[in-house]
Amino acid sequence: MGRPTIADIARQAGVSKGAVSFALNGRPGVSEATRDRILRVAEEMNWRPHSAARALGGARSDAVGLVIARPARTIGVEPFFSQLLSGLQAVLSASSVALHLMVVEDTAAEMEVYRRWASEHRVDGFIVVDLQVKDPRLPVLDELGLPAVVLGGPGKGGNQLRIWADDREAMLSIVDYLAAIGHRRIAHLAGLPHFQHTQRRIRALRDASRRLGLEEALSVPTDFSDAEGAAATRTLLSRPGRPTAIVYDSDVMAVAGLGVAGEMGVSVPGELSIVSFDDSVLARIVHPPLTALSRDTFALGEQVARSLLEALDGAGPGRDLQMPTPRLTVRESTSPPGGGS
Amino acid sequence: MGRPTIADIARQAGVSKGAVSFALNGRPGVSEATRDRILRVAEEMNWRPHSAARALGGARSDAVGLVIARPARTIGVEPFFSQLLSGLQAVLSASSVALHLMVVEDTAAEMEVYRRWASEHRVDGFIVVDLQVKDPRLPVLDELGLPAVVLGGPGKGGNQLRIWADDREAMLSIVDYLAAIGHRRIAHLAGLPHFQHTQRRIRALRDASRRLGLEEALSVPTDFSDAEGAAATRTLLSRPGRPTAIVYDSDVMAVAGLGVAGEMGVSVPGELSIVSFDDSVLARIVHPPLTALSRDTFALGEQVARSLLEALDGAGPGRDLQMPTPRLTVRESTSPPGGGS
DNA sequence: CTGCTTAACTAAACCGGTCTAGCTCTGGCA
DNA sequence: TGCCAGAGCTAGACCGGTTTAGTTAAGCAG
Numbered sequence: 001m002g003r004p005t006i007a008d009i010a011r012q013a014g015v016s017k018g019a020v021s022f023a024l025n026g027r028p029g030v031s032e033a034t035r036d037r038i039l040r041v042a043e044e045m046n047w048r049p050h051s052a053a054r055a056l057g058g059a060r061s062d063a064v065g066l067v068i069a070r071p072a073r074t075i076g077v078e079p080f081f082s083q084l085l086s087g088l089q090a091v092l093s094a095s096s097v098a099l100h101l102m103v104v105e106d107t108a109a110e111m112e113v114y115r116r117w118a119s120e121h122r123v124d125g126f127i128v129v130d131l132q133v134k135d136p137r138l139p140v141l142d143e144l145g146l147p148a149v150v151l152g153g154p155g156k157g158g159n160q161l162r163i164w165a166d167d168r169e170a171m172l173s174i175v176d177y178l179a180a181i182g183h184r185r186i187a188h189l190a191g192l193p194h195f196q197h198t199q200r201r202i203r204a205l206r207d208a209s210r211r212l213g214l215e216e217a218l219s220v221p222t223d224f225s226d227a228e229g230a231a232a233t234r235t236l237l238s239r240p241g242r243p244t245a246i247v248y249d250s251d252v253m254a255v256a257g258l259g260v261a262g263e264m265g266v267s268v269p270g271e272l273s274i275v276s277f278d279d280s281v282l283a284r285i286v287h288p289p290l291t292a293l294s295r296d297t298f299a300l301g302e303q304v305a306r307s308l309l310e311a312l313d314g315a316g317p318g319r320d321l322q323m324p325t326p327r328l329t330v331r332e333s334t335s336p337p338g339g340g341s
Numbered sequence: 342m343g344r345p346t347i348a349d350i351a352r353q354a355g356v357s358k359g360a361v362s363f364a365l366n367g368r369p370g371v372s373e374a375t376r377d378r379i380l381r382v383a384e385e386m387n388w389r390p391h392s393a394a395r396a397l398g399g400a401r402s403d404a405v406g407l408v409i410a411r412p413a414r415t416i417g418v419e420p421f422f423s424q425l426l427s428g429l430q431a432v433l434s435a436s437s438v439a440l441h442l443m444v445v446e447d448t449a450a451e452m453e454v455y456r457r458w459a460s461e462h463r464v465d466g467f468i469v470v471d472l473q474v475k476d477p478r479l480p481v482l483d484e485l486g487l488p489a490v491v492l493g494g495p496g497k498g499g500n501q502l503r504i505w506a507d508d509r510e511a512m513l514s515i516v517d518y519l520a521a522i523g524h525r526r527i528a529h530l531a532g533l534p535h536f537q538h539t540q541r542r543i544r545a546l547r548d549a550s551r552r553l554g555l556e557e558a559l560s561v562p563t564d565f566s567d568a569e570g571a572a573a574t575r576t577l578l579s580r581p582g583r584p585t586a587i588v589y590d591s592d593v594m595a596v597a598g599l600g601v602a603g604e605m606g607v608s609v610p611g612e613l614s615i616v617s618f619d620d621s622v623l624a625r626i627v628h629p630p631l632t633a634l635s636r637d638t639f640a641l642g643e644q645v646a647r648s649l650l651e652a653l654d655g656a657g658p659g660r661d662l663q664m665p666t667p668r669l670t671v672r673e674s675t676s677p678p679g680g681g682s
Numbered sequence: 683c684t685g686c687t688t689a690a691c692t693a694a695a696c697c698g699g700t701c702t703a704g705c706t707c708t709g710g711c712a
Numbered sequence: 713t714g715c716c717a718g719a720g721c722t723a724g725a726c727c728g729g730t731t732t733a734g735t736t737a738a739g740c741a742g
Contacts, residue, residue, distance in 0.1 A: 085442075391728050
């Protein structure tokens with residue numbers, strides 16, 4: 001005989017299927033004595049719920065979805081994602097909730113997957129990353145009516161729970177620090193321009209430069225790849241009046257930039273200070289180790305998972321959540337311009 | 342009205358549910374004319390199959406499982422996994438097969454997840470990584486009867502399809518190269534000792550050293566973390582008769598080792614040559630860029646996914662598959678011992 | 683024209699759960 | 713004693729597909 005079903009348990013325990021279902025799901029409708037008996041029988045027969053059957057009945061599927069719209073090859077490169085994934089998993093697996101992961105080409109495909117998974121009851125909720133400026137995914141999620149946690153920026157539009165860190169404040173802390181040790185010409189290798197956090201950082205940098213009376217800061221948009229990071233760095237460094245400090249939006253780009261500097265004979269931090277907006281092993285293990293914003297991406301993942309699980313349990317709307325503002329970890333890639341080392 | 346079901350299509354097209362099912366699945370039982378009509382109606386109504394309903398009927402669930410038994414925090418660090426994931430996704434998403442991902446603490450928990458997912462019909466097959474020496478997971482998978490693709494080593498035990506690259510040959514190519522440019526004292530920072538590929542590499546190094554008449558090579562086991570990589574490097578370099586070349590089993594450790602060398606004032610490659618067994622952006626973007634074994638992990642992921650999909654389609658047992666032996670990419674972290682920069 | 687085969691299709695069972703309507707007790711209270 | 717409320721439980725519909733058994737009509741040989 002194959003796997004036991006609730007019908008088998010019902011027969012064995014001498015009750016109806018319905019009673020078994022009530023007992024196993026801890027809901028009223030059976031006496032304590034009966035519930036115990038049923039649970040014991042289920043245990044004995046080594047019963048496991050059949051997820052498909054559950055999902056068909058409209059109940060939970062105990063899985064959440066994460067769809068990432070970036071070329072598959074670049075995901076592997078980004079420590080941010082793998083760190084986030086780790087954090088998510090840590091919490092989700094503790095609750096035996098699986099993660100449905102899919103990488104797609106573009107936002108249109110991403111929305112299509114949302115629709116499909118929702119209509120198939122494949123997942124109970126979504127995690128949304130890479131929030132865009134006028135994000136077309138939010139209305140879709142609203143329409144689907146599944147709970148979702150959106151990573152990035154506060155703001156309205158969509159009924160999803162938002163979790164974010166204060167990018168603006170973070171950028172200000174970088175600029176304040178650089179200005180304090182004497183830098184006047186700061187450049188910025190930004191990320192994809194239609195991401196909300198990219199814009200927020202660019203604006204923060206510009207505002208801070210004005211306030212502190214620095215030269216107008218240059219923000220160069222990139223696709224987050226090491227290739228563009230290296231290329232843009234090379235361009236910046238070979239111009240007259242080159243910056244004395246560069247802020248990189250991701251650690252991969254920062255490390256690539258560090259490599260370019262070395263290659264061009266520009267000493268770091270002697271002639272160029274480097275700050276990474278993202279901290280990971282990467283920033284720590286290169287030489288010199290990079291001054292970086294330490295945002296605990298793992299913890300972020302944990303928080304996202306926790307919030308989503310709460311939302312699944314129907315714990316009210318659950319309000320937006322701000323993560324602690326990342327603090328700058330000063331390492332050896334920064335020093336006063338023209339300074340020693 | 343909610344999503345259309347085949348009953349809706351049947352009504353609209355004036356046929357029975359059964360006919361619709363036949364038509365949509367391309368099986369005999371309906372005329373060409375009727376099939377076309379049904380397909381057109383389905384298209385018009387924007388019908389999507391409900392995966393749960395399908396799975397309930399005993400059919401496929403269109404998802405495969407990947408369970409990784411490592412501390413969640415370390416996954417994010419390992420480019421190997423994220424690259425592999427990317428490759429898997431590239432193929433899976435093209436076939437609209439989702440990936441069920443879970444990170445657990447140990448092998449026991451991993452096997453438990455296999456059992457659960459199998460009995461819940463949550464997945465159609467598994468991808469198994471980190472093959473161990475006497476791997477307890479293989480009998481479990483046999484028992485569950487689901488197709489699986491195992492990453493690592495050829496060999497018997499288990500009915501799963503195996504995919505691997507020739508670690509032995511790869512290690513030999515590294516040692517041959519190092520010996521050819523004059524190295525006699527080679528050390529090796531290995532991975533977790535109960536992994537099959539770790540043992541294979543250690544043995545290959547020892548054999549090659551004997552054959553080439555080098556000093557007995559030292560293999561130090563680690564947990565793959567940057568911390569242990571750094572610590573072991575420090576130990577090796579501060580001993581008298583220190584190695585002139587170190588082979589690292591992962592790029593994270595190699596980069597960490599590079600950092601330690603810099604810190605200790607040991608010039609690379611002047612006084613120490615470094616080879617990484619794993620190539621990734623990491624190896625390319627540090628300075629100096631690392632000589633590394635280029636195994637295309639992304640392609641490996643693609644191949645694994647393809648093989649698993651084939652197995653799902655019941656394409657016979659499908660025999661074991663060897664990936665091209667990784668070839669050594671010489672960069673600037675290696676040179677003759679005592680040689681110039 | 684009869685009898686037989688086969689293609690095309692329908693009706694209904696089935697997968698393994700969830701959930702609702704309703705039945706049967708028991709106890710409390712007027 | 714009669715009535716009602718509620719606890720505890722059962723029967724069966726239901727979710728959306730797949731699959732099998734059965735029906736109908738057409739085609740063809742004899």
